[in-house]
Amino acid sequence: MRDTELLAEALDLLEREFSGLPRYAPEVPGESRMASVLAEAAHRMGDNFPYFHPLYAGQMLKPPHPVARAAYAMAMWLNPNNHALDGGRASSRMEWEAVREIAAMFGWSEFIGHLTGGGTLANLEALWVAGQMMPGKKIVASEQAHYTHERITAVLRLPFASIACDENGRMDLTHLEAALKSGEVGTVVATLGTTGAGAVDPLPAILDLRKKYRFRLHVDAAYGGYFRLASNLDGDAARAFERISEADSIVIDPHKHGLQPYGCGCVLFRDPAMGRWYKHDSPCTYFTSQELHIHGGAQQSGGSCAVGSFAAELFAEGSLHLGEISLECSRAGASAVALWTTQRLLPLVRGGEFARGLERCREAALQFRSMIAAEDSFVPGPAPDLDIVVWAVRAATPAESSRRAQEVFDRAAKHDLHLALAQMPPRIFREAGWTSEHQPSAVTCLRSVLMKPEHLAWVDEIGRRLRNAL
Ligand SMILES: *Cc1c(COP(=O)(O)O)cnc(C)c1O
Numbered sequence: 001m002r003d004t005e006l007l008a009e010a011l012d013l014l015e016r017e018f019s020g021l022p023r024y025a026p027e028v029p030g031e032s033r034m035a036s037v038l039a040e041a042a043h044r045m046g047d048n049f050p051y052f053h054p055l056y057a058g059q060m061l062k063p064p065h066p067v068a069r070a071a072y073a074m075a076m077w078l079n080p081n082n083h084a085l086d087g088g089r090a091s092s093r094m095e096w097e098a099v100r101e102i103a104a105m106f107g108w109s110e111f112i113g114h115l116t117g118g119g120t121l122a123n124l125e126a127l128w129v130a131g132q133m134m135p136g137k138k139i140v141a142s143e144q145a146h147y148t149h150e151r152i153t154a155v156l157r158l159p160f161a162s163i164a165c166d167e168n169g170r171m172d173l174t175h176l177e178a179a180l181k182s183g184e185v186g187t188v189v190a191t192l193g194t195t196g197a198g199a200v201d202p203l204p205a206i207l208d209l210r211k212k213y214r215f216r217l218h219v220d221a222a223y224g225g226y227f228r229l230a231s232n233l234d235g236d237a238a239r240a241f242e243r244i245s246e247a248d249s250i251v252i253d254p255h256k257h258g259l260q261p262y263g264c265g266c267v268l269f270r271d272p273a274m275g276r277w278y279k280h281d282s283p284c285t286y287f288t289s290q291e292l293h294i295h296g297g298a299q300q301s302g303g304s305c306a307v308g309s310f311a312a313e314l315f316a317e318g319s320l321h322l323g324e325i326s327l328e329c330s331r332a333g334a335s336a337v338a339l340w341t342t343q344r345l346l347p348l349v350r351g352g353e354f355a356r357g358l359e360r361c362r363e364a365a366l367q368f369r370s371m372i373a374a375e376d377s378f379v380p381g382p383a384p385d386l387d388i389v390v391w392a393v394r395a396a397t398p399a400e401s402s403r404r405a406q407e408v409f410d411r412a413a414k415h416d417l418h419l420a421l422a423q424m425p426p427r428i429f430r431e432a433g434w435t436s437e438h439q440p441s442a443v444t445c446l447r448s449v450l451m452k453p454e455h456l457a458w459v460d461e462i463g464r465r466l467r468n469a470l
Contacts, residue, residue: 003066010074049418054458055465057448058420060195060223064338065259071341072261072334080333082115083323091333094340096318102252103268105228105348107245112275112315113268114322115335119222119253120148122267123189124155125327126218126249129269130187131158132277134216137186140179142171142201143425144194146220159184168382169199169428176206180213187216190247192240193224196422196447197381198365198388200224203240203247218249222265224386225252229348229355232362237385245270254339257358257451259346264335272312275325279311360453361387367459368450377470379432381424381445390422392429392445401432402444409446411469417462422447 001009028034051061064072080088082095095115103111116122127139127149138159141149145162153160161179166172171190179185188210190201203219210217221244227233228241244250248270255264269275314320323329346354365387372391373380379401381390393404409421423442426434448462455462 003070006066007070007073010070011077014074014077050416054452054454055416055462056418057450057455057458057462058418060256060449060451062257062259062451064255064261065342065346067345068260068338068342072338075334075337076332078333080337082331082333082336083326083329084321085319086321087330088333088336091336092322093318095322095333095336096315098336098340098343099266099268101343101348102254102266106225106250106268108268108270110272110312110316111268111270112272112312112325113266114326115254115331115339116265116267116326117263117328117331118255118265119146119220119251120152120265121328122222122251122253122265123148123218123220124152125267126251126269127152127158127187127189128156128327129249129274129277130216130218131156134186138179138184139187139189140176140185141189141220142191142194144169144171144196144199145189145191146195146222149189149220161185165199165425165428167427167430168385169194169197169424170385171201171206173202173205173209177209177213180209180215185213185215187218189218189220190240191224192219192221192244193227193386195223196388196424197390197428198224198384198386198449199382200237200240200385202236203243207243207246216248217246218251219244219247220251222251222253223256225250226257226348226354226358227362227386229350229352230358230362231350231355232359234383234385249274258339259342259354260335260339263332264339272315275311275315278325278327280324357453358387360456361451364450364453364455364459365389365448367456368448368462371459371463375467379429381428387450388447389450390424390428390445390447392424392432392443394432398426398432398434398440398443405444405446408466408469412466415465415468417465417469419466420447420449421445 050056052063080091082088082092085092099113138161139153140161140163142165143162144165150160163179164172164175188206190203190206192200250268253265254260255262311320365384369380369384369389372378377394379392379394392401393408395401395404405421409419412419421444424445426439426443
């Protein structure tokens with residue numbers, strides 16, 4: 001069945017749910033010109049890279065699953081708002097159920113969490129809570145962590161420091177321990193799947209350090225989180241994902257590897273009492289959980305913990321307004337409906353169809369990396385921890401290599417092969433033979449995010465076109 005037929009059928013069923021209401025004719029301003037402006041919009045959309053095609057092997061862009069697209073569009077006909085149960089009763093409960101399944105994937109049954117507009121908002125919430133728990137203390141993340149951590153901490157007015165990475169692009173433990181020794185660090189952000197090279201920070205060793213130095217641990221798994229389900233990771237990465245449940249908070253982006261349309265991030269806190277930091281009094285919403293406010297009001301002095309656990313109880317039974325544990329107000333309920341439907345079709349279990357899709361992406365990256373390593377003109381980056389491959393063009397200096405990477409990138413695009421460029425520390429290209437005297441802080445290299453399972457069948461063709469672009 002085509003996507004559009006699936007959607008039409010779902011919309012018929014939705015309409016029937018409300019068939020008891022008297023008929024009315026909706027007013028549609030500009031109705032007669034809709035087809036022509038839509039045609040114009042479709043034409044404008046042609047000025048995009050073909051993200052859906054396997055020859056698009058550039059940035060982190062993955063087509064949503066057809067069922068997610070259909071569920072999103074169907075829900076959008078009602079346009080629920082998951083800020084409050086009044087605006088999205090069914091979709092809020094679906095959000096709670098879907099988020100519970102994500103938490104269960106990480107080994108958490110008691111927790112608090114919700115969907116967000118994306119990973120940046122989700123990380124902002126996690127670091128905001130971290131700042132409340134560890135006031136005035138530094139937040140540290142690896143130099144390969146997402147650039148928004150530094151910006152978020154600036155917005156939150158929390159001190160931030162960057163920790164150098166090792167030759168594999170993972171957080172360097174010696175540098176981390178040196179920072180911890182200063183006694184100024186309150187929170188460590190471990191990235192499980194960096195955006196640049198997909199590197200997985202050494203979580204087990206970071207957890208060992210937590211025994212010695214007290215700090216909060218936030219795991220940014222916006223990109224890599226779902227790889228917890230993959231069975232073909234190498235030892236270090238697999239061990240990191242095994243220990244993810246020991247984090248204090250986790251961020252994952254269903255709109256990256258979770259087959260969702262944009263506008264779907266997720267933040268989770270291991271301790272449900274973290275809900276207390278969100279307590280607020282919205283002037284016009286929350287008619288159905290007045291209990292929370294009465295309870296909160298009665299506990300003015302030092303009662304925030306009680307409010308936290310009361311919120312947690314309401315959360316656990318799915319009767320809390322999500323806006324009461326979220327920094328955002330209005331949020332698309334359709335995102336939750338799409339996620340719920342997708343997880344219904346493809347449950348988040350090891351060995352399942354969804355997990356196999358991730359394993360195929362990783363296999364594609366391994367094959368592609370071997371192909372690069374066998375090519376004299378290229379210098380492979382570190383062995384991929386997930387499904388992202390970075391490689392440099394062989395040249396005498398990083399500057400020359402950077403220039404040639406840009407040329408390969410441009411020529412490949414002319415052969416319909418869309419790659420990405422990335423700025424990486426030259427030390428991750430060990431085999432380049434660059435001496436430390438001509439090492440700038442970054443080299444421009446080529447990067448492919450092989451996040452479509454179809455990439456596996458296209459590795460040879462991608463390699464052919466890449467060689468033609470040399
Ligand atoms: C993509 C990404 C983010 C930012 O998430 P958005 O959904 O783009 O806002 C943060 N951290 C990591 C590791 C990411 O890959």
